[in-house]
Amino acid sequence: MSAVLDKPLVTPQTTTRRVKTNAFEPNWVRYTLIAVALIFLTLFLFVPLVAVFTEALKRGWDTYVESILDPDAISAIKLTLIAAGIAVPLNLVFGVAAAWAIAKFDFKGKSVLLTLIDLPFSVSPVIAGLIYVLLFGAQGWFGEWLMEHDIKILFAVPGIVLATVFITFPFVARELIPLMQQQGTEEEEAALVLGASGWQTFWRVTLPNIKWGLLYGVILCNARAMGEFGAVSVVSGHIRGETNTMPLQVEILYNEYNFTAAFAIASLLALLALVTLAIKTFIEWRLHQSRSADTGTTERTQ
């Protein structure tokens, strides 16, 4: 999964766009391929996207607003914001620390560490939820101790936050590591030699250099944190108005055949996805610009 997420930032896009397209294949082949690609993408991506909003607005604007302002829906939106609001900053700090250690230093076992950081990507969300049931459930490792001290983790907000942190664990680190490896250590070394402290170097030199990559990782991390379903579903307990996040609220409403309300909340999540894609495209464009500006000179504006 990392390969996919890394791609836009790491590959130096050296392609010079040619005005003339490929001259080898006949025109009919070209048009057929374009048609096949567009029909496939329309069926699998565009139609579903349109369908979310159509279904949500089927009964009119008033019903739509009413579904979103429902107290259970509001509490689901709040819980989703809380979970993402905790998970994203935690994984942001981790991502910066991991990228600093891995990109700026050489040490034994680095590739093992990289693989371990990727691990949550390859674990099924259901299993991510299951591990917290095994730890904090009634029969779990800490179950009895938690009961004695009357602390609720499972089927409560802390469990939802933990599952979200696990699922979104690698996002920021995976964006920053290749970026910081590419940038090397020269600028930091220069700052330190000139007498800056370690933290000054980080805030004044490193952070400005990685800000776009950091933002890129954060928006992907946030999209996943707000949209996570499987892992959260296992640990939540589905208590209405208390432990339901937006995706879980969508499921409950859908299973109650309240399709319009389910799609109304789903449409908010689809909007979040669209905003994420828009910011992502913008950052890729910015990085492309700054890279073309960088070539030839290592000069950077402060």
Place this chain on the structure above:
Amino acid sequence: MNILQPRAPGRVIPGFGLSLGFTIFYLALIVLIPLSAVFLKTFTMSWDAFWSAVSSDRVVASYKLSFGASLIAAALNVVFGGIVAWVLVRYKFPGKRFVDALVDLPFALPTAVAGITLTALYSNNGWIGKYLETLGIKVAFTPLGVVVALTFIGLPFVVRTVQPVLEEAERELEEAAASLGASPLQTFFRVILPSIVPALLTGFALAFARATGEYGSVIFIAGNLPMVSEITPLFIITKLEQYDYAGATAIAVVMLIVSFILLLTINLLQAWTRRRAGKK
């Protein structure tokens, strides 16, 4: 801090101990210790109990569906994702930038939203389902629905791994092949295809790995009939709801081992892709 000294001598950059220490601490706390709970839990089971939990008829049927549907979906994505990547890199057409951005939608769209939307589209009276119904094809609430959902989820993986490789490909080789008398088909099979095979395989493995663990987008469209359209992750949840923690954990261990093998395969494939790219 003195135990783990960076190997490169003469480095002035500070913070090695702090950043690596925090990285390892956080990794252990959030990922490694919780994951080890899954394995330790299965050690409390006898071998016979473990074996009967992971080999019952119902769970074997779920493996067949999960892995079978994931294979079909990943294969579909190699074909269509390959075509999409080719079209996006090589051709110009109106709305190309929009299409390019839209490819990432399955990453950004929450899986539950994808699940209910695909179900609405492919059910008997849905926009797509009603046409398929007249052809006698049922998608929603059948194993075919699982394939549709997993194809949606896996789409970006193939496109985004093949795209950069095609962008880097040297057109001169194709021009040379053509000028030496190769037909377009020969040029494709002898020049272009060999250079993108590692990327296609990586994309296939990534899409497959994601599909085997997928839950949210599948459960709505699958219908979840035991022995017919019940995927393995859902079966784990069913076990949990019956308070059969050991049974759920045993199946989770089987899935984790498969994921680790896939992760290893993907790392090897990516190393191969990089070597291929470096050689040219």
